[in-house]
Amino acid sequence: MKPTHKLLFVLCPMLVLGFIYYSSGKLHLHVWGQKPLYDKQGFLLQLDTKLPPELAYKYGNLSEGVCKPGYAAAKMTAIYPKFMKPAPMFLDRNFKRLAKVSNYLPPFGFKTQERIIDSILTATKNYGLGEELDSLSCKRCIIVGNGGILFNKSLGSRIDDYDVVVRLNEAPVSGYGKDVGTKTTIRITYPEGAIQKPDNYEKDSLFVFSAFKPLDFKWLRQMVFKEKLRGTEGFWKSVAHYVPREPTEMRILNPYFIQEAAFQFIGLPFNNGLMGKGNIPTLGTVAITMALHNCDEVAVAGFGYDMNKPHAPLHYYETVKMSAIKESWTHNISKEKEFLRKLVRASIITDLTNGI
Template identity: 25%
Template sequence: MPLPKRRKIRTLALLFCVISFTTFLFSYTFRDPSLYFFKYAFRLSDTFFSKGLCACQRCMTELEDDPWFSERFNQSFSPLMSRENSLLSDETFKWWQWLQSERQPANFTEVVDELFQVIPGEILYMDARPERCRTCSVVGNSGNLKGSRYGNLIDSSDFIIRMNQGPTSGFEEDVGSRTTHHVMYPESAIDLENNTCLVLVPFKTLDLQWIISALTTGTIKHTYTAVTSRIKANKDKVLIYSPTFLKYVYESWLEGHGRYPSTGFLSLLLALHICDEVNVFGFGADQYGNWHHYWEENHLAGAFRHTGVHDGDYEYNVTMLLADKHKIQMFHGR
């Protein structure tokens, strides 16, 4: 038999063996739990490269990840809304509109078009120093921050995410003074410094109308309750939490517990998707089991565990599981 023909036959035989072995391996992998991790290899590789190089000693998303985290963490979902990704599926839109039902909601597409005439339609403030280890401090409002002296540690992060009405003035030693991103919704809005990004969590179309109004005419003064008609914020640094991402958090991470996630949990998931290392402060009760805010003297105030909207216990359990798996580092304060 001529040499070229023998080489061709050997090549075809080798190719057949490779295809047969690969087919057997993957058909076995998806049936056998002992090889469970193969199921996530391609998704994790996509996640690793899409997020860019990580220079941390330990990166939150690693190729040798455990199945529990890999099954929930999906980097393909963008936390923030832009012109390009603002279109919602019918399923997502119906779910989102159900969260805080409106009797006669405005046309969503028209509101979004108007919104991106007021604020940037591109996400400009999330890619700081991607070539190095990107660190986040997520600062909750728990009373366990009082007397913690975490201020300098919090301020040392690249991104410092605060939420709702949490103040820094007068509490700098415990909670820090820097804020890069402040997450809020209309009913919890406060004024911000010019260099801070406002991250709006919209639970209804009216919330998008409110941010337009609050940055311009100030005509909207009431949603389901009285709201601040105008706020001090840099409109060029206003970001919108994506309803699609909100639904992903609710379904993948909370598995349908509660009506929708709390602002604290949404802030934590934002950090998981934009940072390589995530430090979490001010979550949970204080050392006496009280659930209150660090700026309140009344330890019985501010409780959110049984609001009927959020499942605080389930959220806290997921947060602690993330800490146990070394995806985040929890600082429990006092």
């Protein structure tokens, strides 16, 4: 064997071993008998509510109740080093530059829908929460779920105290203010989940649209331009025919939050980047993911299903019981709950109803 060949013969295995060792630090692999520090999603295995030293120094001296700038993202990064904060809440006219979603079809991106989105955004004109909220140096947000666990908790005034109150789909406010509050900053929905009676919409909230299939964008365009609803065959239930909002009060949620929640945070099947069995996160978890990127402090209320209480109310606004829940084709509730529990255990989010 030639000397150069001998050298290569020795060097190659060493280079491979070196690469594996280096990668183990970057990717948190379990190598050579070491106990792994991170789970397969990339979250720290040992979660507690203590602040890391660098965060304790930054936030430890702030008075009780004072909003902590950057707190949610800083704590998230501490338990999930891959977390990258910049991710705009809504699509704007530069949406095509969002590389992480431009190559995916709905719900994980907007591929094939660029032209229709362009026309919608031309009409909506605004792409933020509004001048007052966008100018806040620190935002406290709460995502209000629809769970029956909210019933008779008298959390209304506490919920209304947050800067941004996020509600989901058709969950009503009128008549339930004592438990769920009266303030709505944004209501996130998709066609089948949207409020169908125009009179049930709050006056001052933003209508925030989340797409799960290409047809959804066609529906939104008809709502924005106040056109007669056509082509409803592809929806799985009846949809609203009219949204009593001006185009300037409508937004398109960045689909990156669906993608990140599904594949990075929860670990649902990738399925070549297409919607498939059990790989769609619930809208509540999508909203929490959005808040982690865009709010300084994040709280939730009305989350969590307790299957050990089959006769408990499923939602706070109707008599359907917990036993009505069937295994979902699209969601993986147990894996999703596992992710949300990590956020609660690490005090990244505050769960006002203790249902997670």
